[in-house]
Amino acid sequence: MNNIIIKGNFAEGNFGDDALLLAFHQLIDKSGVTSAAKYASSTLAYHKDLALNAEVTQTLAQPSDLIIYAGGTQFFSFNENKTSLYDYFKSRLSSFIWKLKQTNRFAMVGVGIGPFMNDSYENRFAKVLVQKSEFIWVRDQSSLHYCEQTKSSSTYLGADMCFMSDFQEWCNFQLNPAKSIKKIGIVLRDWKYGQGNNYIKSLIELPELLHKQGYEVSFYVFSEENDSMLEKILNKNGIAYKKWLPQQTCFKSYLAELNTCDLFITSRYHAAVFSTLMEKPFITIGLEQKLTNYSSSFENEAMNWLPNSSLSELLKNISLIDSDYAKFVNEICKKKKYFTSLSDKCAKTFSKYIKKYKYE
Secondary structure, eight states, rough: OEEEESSSSOSSSSSSHHHHHHHHHHHHHTTTTTGGGEESSOOOOOOOOTTTTOEEEEEEEOOOOOEEEEEEEEEEOOSOOOOHHHHHHHHHHHHHHHHOOOOEEEEEEEEEEEOOOOOHHHHHHHHHHHEEEEEEEESHHHHHHHHTTTOOSSSEEEOGGGOOOOHHHHHHHOOOOOOOOOOOEEEEEEOSSSSTTTTHTTTTHHHHHHHHOOOEEEESSSSSOOOOOHHHHHTTOOOOEEOOOOOOOOOHHHHHHHHOOOEEHHHHHHHHHHHHHOOOOOEEEEEHHHHHHHHTTTTTTGEEEEEOHHHHHHHHHHHHHHHHHHHHHHHHHHHHHHHHHHHHHHHHHHHHHHHHHHTO
């Protein structure tokens, strides 16, 4: 069997990406192809637990190797600059040449695709990759639509890989016993597009307002490498926070800390995912498509807040969720069950595909 090269954001130390590493490696371990699989990186940020036996490589893929893009948002562009005619044709030509040169096989597992601004190189590369991939598991309807528009014949709608039953069982999630909101977890991120980190500054006075209403508040930082400006803002304003440090922190211990919250306010996609897995309501901060798409799948406007809205609107949403907490938890549980079934179905299909590749 040829090598399997896995590409993902597994070296950056982001809690969400590290969770995806654990979920994906558990999947390929169960599929019996671990010995042939290597991660395209010099290191893995969280080389522990389910990923303890994961191997890395900096060697370029050889012809006929299978390259798997595993989890997360690896294909997008937020660049709002207009593309020149020269850059437009250069982008078309480079993606066309790349397609002609490829002798590798490709698969995509648990990915989100887009959004894309203008006719970007990232968009063209994603289209070519979708067309060449033998197996595609997308995590949302927008990504499915993109693949259908690109005329992919091998795309399956799933959910995030963290919804796989095996991974949930390893995490040992329990029923949410809370009857109301006592503690609110706030998970923010650096944002360099649009109005940038202005949304963080607008939320600085939120903890004081929540404390006055009797709520306990904890801030969480999911990435030391990518959230340095967020940390500066929090430190400047004397706001304490709990940071994910993959070299020092145990995944389950950090998960247990998150589980002490009854509601999450988040601009991090995987905070919303894990809020669902823990059967906790959440409010996404609608910085980008994947956040608004995820919250809108729950069909309740109270679960999304736009950065240009007022804090009073956010407080209103919190109050609405708290006043009917059991109803929101029930809705979360139903969606959790649905997303789990989608991911399990895709995982089963992927296992069949990868086992077939194993014996070729």
